[in-house]
Amino acid sequence: MKEITRTPMVILNFKTYLESTGKNALKLAEISEEVAQETGVNIAVAPQHADLLRISSEVEIPVLAQHVDAVDAGGHTGSVLLESIKEAGAVGTLINHSEIRMKLADIQNVVAKTIEHQLVSVVCTNNVETSAAAATLQPTFVAIEPPELIGSGIPVSQAEPEIVEGTVEVIHQIDPGVKVLCGAGISTGDDMQAALKLGSEGVLLASGIILADDPKAALTDLVSKI
Amino acid sequence: MKEITRTPMVILNFKTYLESTGKNALKLAEISEEVAQETGVNIAVAPQHADLLRISSEVEIPVLAQHVDAVDAGGHTGSVLLESIKEAGAVGTLINHSEIRMKLADIQNVVAKTIEHQLVSVVCTNNVETSAAAATLQPTFVAIEPPELIGSGIPVSQAEPEIVEGTVEVIHQIDPGVKVLCGAGISTGDDMQAALKLGSEGVLLASGIILADDPKAALTDLVSKI
Amino acid sequence: MKEITRTPMVILNFKTYLESTGKNALKLAEISEEVAQETGVNIAVAPQHADLLRISSEVEIPVLAQHVDAVDAGGHTGSVLLESIKEAGAVGTLINHSEIRMKLADIQNVVAKTIEHQLVSVVCTNNVETSAAAATLQPTFVAIEPPELIGSGIPVSQAEPEIVEGTVEVIHQIDPGVKVLCGAGISTGDDMQAALKLGSEGVLLASGIILADDPKAALTDLVSKI
Amino acid sequence: MKEITRTPMVILNFKTYLESTGKNALKLAEISEEVAQETGVNIAVAPQHADLLRISSEVEIPVLAQHVDAVDAGGHTGSVLLESIKEAGAVGTLINHSEIRMKLADIQNVVAKTIEHQLVSVVCTNNVETSAAAATLQPTFVAIEPPELIGSGIPVSQAEPEIVEGTVEVIHQIDPGVKVLCGAGISTGDDMQAALKLGSEGVLLASGIILADDPKAALTDLVSKI
Numbered sequence: 001m002k003e004i005t006r007t008p009m010v011i012l013n014f015k016t017y018l019e020s021t022g023k024n025a026l027k028l029a030e031i032s033e034e035v036a037q038e039t040g041v042n043i044a045v046a047p048q049h050a051d052l053l054r055i056s057s058e059v060e061i062p063v064l065a066q067h068v069d070a071v072d073a074g075g076h077t078g079s080v081l082l083e084s085i086k087e088a089g090a091v092g093t094l095i096n097h098s099e100i101r102m103k104l105a106d107i108q109n110v111v112a113k114t115i116e117h118q119l120v121s122v123v124c125t126n127n128v129e130t131s132a133a134a135a136t137l138q139p140t141f142v143a144i145e146p147p148e149l150i151g152s153g154i155p156v157s158q159a160e161p162e163i164v165e166g167t168v169e170v171i172h173q174i175d176p177g178v179k180v181l182c183g184a185g186i187s188t189g190d191d192m193q194a195a196l197k198l199g200s201e202g203v204l205l206a207s208g209i210i211l212a213d214d215p216k217a218a219l220t221d222l223v224s225k226i
Numbered sequence: 227m228k229e230i231t232r233t234p235m236v237i238l239n240f241k242t243y244l245e246s247t248g249k250n251a252l253k254l255a256e257i258s259e260e261v262a263q264e265t266g267v268n269i270a271v272a273p274q275h276a277d278l279l280r281i282s283s284e285v286e287i288p289v290l291a292q293h294v295d296a297v298d299a300g301g302h303t304g305s306v307l308l309e310s311i312k313e314a315g316a317v318g319t320l321i322n323h324s325e326i327r328m329k330l331a332d333i334q335n336v337v338a339k340t341i342e343h344q345l346v347s348v349v350c351t352n353n354v355e356t357s358a359a360a361a362t363l364q365p366t367f368v369a370i371e372p373p374e375l376i377g378s379g380i381p382v383s384q385a386e387p388e389i390v391e392g393t394v395e396v397i398h399q400i401d402p403g404v405k406v407l408c409g410a411g412i413s414t415g416d417d418m419q420a421a422l423k424l425g426s427e428g429v430l431l432a433s434g435i436i437l438a439d440d441p442k443a444a445l446t447d448l449v450s451k452i
Numbered sequence: 453m454k455e456i457t458r459t460p461m462v463i464l465n466f467k468t469y470l471e472s473t474g475k476n477a478l479k480l481a482e483i484s485e486e487v488a489q490e491t492g493v494n495i496a497v498a499p500q501h502a503d504l505l506r507i508s509s510e511v512e513i514p515v516l517a518q519h520v521d522a523v524d525a526g527g528h529t530g531s532v533l534l535e536s537i538k539e540a541g542a543v544g545t546l547i548n549h550s551e552i553r554m555k556l557a558d559i560q561n562v563v564a565k566t567i568e569h570q571l572v573s574v575v576c577t578n579n580v581e582t583s584a585a586a587a588t589l590q591p592t593f594v595a596i597e598p599p600e601l602i603g604s605g606i607p608v609s610q611a612e613p614e615i616v617e618g619t620v621e622v623i624h625q626i627d628p629g630v631k632v633l634c635g636a637g638i639s640t641g642d643d644m645q646a647a648l649k650l651g652s653e654g655v656l657l658a659s660g661i662i663l664a665d666d667p668k669a670a671l672t673d674l675v676s677k678i
Numbered sequence: 679m680k681e682i683t684r685t686p687m688v689i690l691n692f693k694t695y696l697e698s699t700g701k702n703a704l705k706l707a708e709i710s711e712e713v714a715q716e717t718g719v720n721i722a723v724a725p726q727h728a729d730l731l732r733i734s735s736e737v738e739i740p741v742l743a744q745h746v747d748a749v750d751a752g753g754h755t756g757s758v759l760l761e762s763i764k765e766a767g768a769v770g771t772l773i774n775h776s777e778i779r780m781k782l783a784d785i786q787n788v789v790a791k792t793i794e795h796q797l798v799s800v801v802c803t804n805n806v807e808t809s810a811a812a813a814t815l816q817p818t819f820v821a822i823e824p825p826e827l828i829g830s831g832i833p834v835s836q837a838e839p840e841i842v843e844g845t846v847e848v849i850h851q852i853d854p855g856v857k858v859l860c861g862a863g864i865s866t867g868d869d870m871q872a873a874l875k876l877g878s879e880g881v882l883l884a885s886g887i888i889l890a891d892d893p894k895a896a897l898t899d900l901v902s903k904i
Contacts (some may be wrong), residue, residue, distance in 0.1 A: 099305070105577075
């Protein structure tokens with residue numbers, strides 16, 4: 001069973017690295033599944049759209065899309081229809097990642113569509129203020145990621161702990177049902193432990209694992225101190 | 227063999243209709259393959275990104291993506307990497323469709339990447355002037371589609387034949403190696419015949435076939451007067 | 453004195469009509485000033501960026517920009533810097549109008565900059581959900597405008613009163629200091645009266661006045677039943 | 679008389695620096711006018727939209743906008759209507775600057791509108807290929823600026839002379855009536871001299887003058903070796 005909302009949660013964003021595209025993407029998803037099974041930690045993967053089916057048909061862990069467009073079925077050539085990623089086996093989607101920021105009206109539209117289709121939504125945000133705004137839309141998760149730390153190797157839990165704590169606090173005021181993830185610069189077991197201590201219920205990460213010399217070892221370390 | 231550049235050429239754009247998403251997309255691709263085999267006409271299909279692998283692994287006709295983003299491998303969450311659609315079995319891509327217009331610099335970037343990766347490029351344009359500009363970039367095809375006729379049921383070959391003829395003329399001046407397709411409002415054998423008479427080497431179409439009561443009959447009719 | 457936040461408030465959005473560009477914009481601003489003086493109602497005008505200085509230097513009523521980009525001073529050719537509209541005499545700006553929707557992160561950035569520069573912010577929204585999200589950012593006003601009614605001549609206060617009431621209710625829960633305006637289809641004194649009865653503190657409107665045969669008469673009628 | 683197309687031509691892009699906003703923008707335009715009068719070189723300035731009227735009403739040198747949107751008069755809140763910048767005294771506009779890249783269809787639309795309104799168009803491009811595409815649209819100028827050199831202080835005429843020469847060559851093949859400017863990293867008299875030797879008919883520049891300790895001295899030096 002794909003328990004996408006059991007926490008602590010690790011979401012591995014495959015981005016558009018060649019190391020996580022096509023056959024490499026499948027390999028990385030299989031490694032993620034192994035670590036999930038060996039450690040019991042809930043790990044989800046977010047590959048590119050063209051890789052969703054390849055991966056969802058081969059692994060048992062939850063698969064998320066990286067993005068969905070705010071369009072309904074019809075004449076929208078090149079856009080990502082929510083129904084298409086669902087039929088390709090995704091159980092949810094990232095929304096508003098810092099590398100593909102969305103209009104407020106479109107974030108609301110896509111979160112509402114995920115609710116209607118019983119999919120999981122992970123709305124990414126850049127600071128406490130936008131996290132509060134995102135929480136009013138009732139997504140499954142808000143993932144706070146200060147953009148200046150993404151891919152930096154400096155963990156948000158260490159560089160700007162007050163942003164994680166502030167986000168947890170304001171979101172719990174607005175809607176205690178919304179879970180908080182944190183991201184940006186996370187790669188080790190210490191980073192993840194710190195993230196959970198600050199009140200988040202998991203992490204969203206990418207390069208720290210994907211570009212590691214040994215992704216399996218890196219992922220195993222990441223979840224070792226939960 | 228997937229002879230993507232043999233003309234006359236029919237490209238069926240699946241857009242984001244539910245009738246051409248997921249399992250329905252595969253069914254429509256199989257129908258297209260049947261008609262291609264029965265008639266000998268070169269028919270390609272352009273499904274959504276999440277459906278590329280599902281289709282390319284099941285049919286022998288050429289499969290195109292609907293869009294590729296102007297990004298290189300790396301941190302570009304949610305974007306469509308050319309390498310990802312290639313590994314999912316696409317032999318080329320539509321570029322700059324009227325429903326997802328692109329920046330000039332990005333069109334040039336993606337056309338150059340298709341050349342580097344030996345993929346087919348179909349740059350969509352809206353008038354004679356932008357067709358000329360697109361032709362300087364040396365794509366495989368320029369597909370001229372006056373946007374006001376897209377999905378209208380009024381064929382461009384009848385409503386604005388001078389746009390097709392003007393495009394053919396100006397492109398042949400700039401680079402005779404670039405082939406011209408025409409689209410917008412095309413659905414019948416008469417429309418396609420008229421399009422070829424105006425100097426184009428094929429058509430790009432969508433709703434006229436996808437939303438037809440009997441897509442196979444519609445597609446068979448489309449190619450009946452070549 | 454330019455009392456931009458005294459309610460009830462009327463904001464006349466000049467959009468990009470020729471009837472409200474350049475010299476015509478100044479004329480319309482002068483008419484608006486006359487009606488404000490004759491009736492005592494607080495009327496503000498929102499002309500195009502190139503017309504801000506022309507108007508702010510000639511009339512005493514508040515002048516707003518139609519949009520500001522989320523950029524800081526520097527290398528951002530073609531963008532609208534908040535400091536530039538302030539120096540051109542604007543006392544605030546519309547933000548996220550339905551005709552120029554913005555990313556959530558950018559809305560937050562611009563609202564924060566208006567607060568820092570002591571300018572008025574009017575964040576436009578399309579439904580109750582995005583109004584709630586906008587309210588968490590603490591703008592001066594949230595202007596709820598169902599996009600399907602903009603320019604329709606069908607007043608939102610009549611067609612979808614529950615959207616106005618719902619917005620007023622949810623915003624007062626989140627931050628009672630945020631004032632609610634309503635727009636879309638508003639043009640007569642009855643429309644404005646209905647908008648105020650639903651709990652809004654004013655209106656945002658455009659074509660109903662700008663394209664009227666006699667804008668002064670139309671504006672006078674609009675504020676006649678307050 | 680504002681001889682906007684007499685070459686060699688210097689276009690000073692004010693971008694969104696505070697040093698070239700509002701009253702500072704006027705001061706810089708007056709300095710540019712002085713240098714133009716003292717040296718006889720054709721110097722134009724491109725301030726922000728909100729500063730166009732302030733400057734065009736005070737100086738005799740040509741004033742350009744930094745950007746125009748591809749919209750016609752009507753309901754386009756926040757967009758830059760060509761008619762608005764014309765009425766504010768602009769005699770032309772930059773188009774597709776690297777900091778506000780435009781869709782191909784929109785570049786074509788705006789160039790066509792400048793021709794219709796007898797305004798000057800300066801289409802910025804990033805490489806030889808996009809310069810060729812831009813030239814087919816018959817703008818007054820194509821300004822080639824490799825984006826990686828913008829604001830770098832390394833002049834394109836020295837770092838990548840082949841891009842300037844290649845652009846001059848390809849544009850003269852496509853339409854000898856289109857003049858070539860070059861930009862990126864230009865700040866001294868030597869840079870400008872080199873740019874002209876490579877076949878360009880002038881330069882587009884910004885920070886090298888605007889952020890100079892003594893802008894008048896910097897501008898005088900720039901045009902000293904023509």
